[in-house]
Amino acid sequence: MLILVGDVMKEIDKRLLRIEQEAERRRIERLRHEPFFEVVPWSIMRDQVTVKYYPEGSYQSPQKFDNLPFCEVVEWALKACENNYVSFSMMSCQEWLFLHSQDESDTLYNAEQRQRFKEMWLSDYPELELLLTDEGWKRIGKIIGRLPQHGQVVPKKESVT
Numbered sequence: 001m002l003i004l005v006g007d008v009m010k011e012i013d014k015r016l017l018r019i020e021q022e023a024e025r026r027r028i029e030r031l032r033h034e035p036f037f038e039v040v041p042w043s044i045m046r047d048q049v050t051v052k053y054y055p056e057g058s059y060q061s062p063q064k065f066d067n068l069p070f071c072e073v074v075e076w077a078l079k080a081c082e083n084n085y086v087s088f089s090m091m092s093c094q095e096w097l098f099l100h101s102q103d104e105s106d107t108l109y110n111a112e113q114r115q116r117f118k119e120m121w122l123s124d125y126p127e128l129e130l131l132l133t134d135e136g137w138k139r140i141g142k143i144i145g146r147l148p149q150h151g152q153v154v155p156k157k158e159s160v161t
Contacts, residue, residue: 033057036085039077041070041093044144045127045137049073090147094121098128099145
């Protein structure tokens with residue numbers, strides 16, 4: 001009789017595990033259909049940010065809003081994350097790319113390459129010189145340099161019932 005109870009418990013555990021896996025799969029699928037926002041700064045110094053809104057989740061092409069002021073986008077994102085997912089992506093931010101091309105702790109580029117990149121960046125975007133000379137911009141540059149390239153998501157707050 002004890003063996004039968006053990007076999008029944010194993011079967012119940014297997015079924016519970018399958019139910020939990022199916023619930024997790026459905027939760028992930030539902031998240032793909034939820035609307036979300038992606039904030040992509042192009043240049044913080046020039047105050048140009050792009051916001052992409054995906055109304056049907058990742059299954060639909062986004063609505064795009066270009067050249068928005070950075071401070072307004074940050075304030076808006078803090079409000080929007082209460083009801084939606086907001087993703088920040090630094091992959092096209094000129095200041096972020098410049099700082100990472102000049103990072104001496106990174107072994108990806110040697111000193112000669114870093115110097116060429118610096119000359120190229122400064123000829124194309126002269127305002128980047130402020131990141132190297134002005135104390136206020138140096139502090140901002142340290143913050144920008146620590147940001148991840150992408151995937152930093154501010155999750156929407158869970159409702160407590």
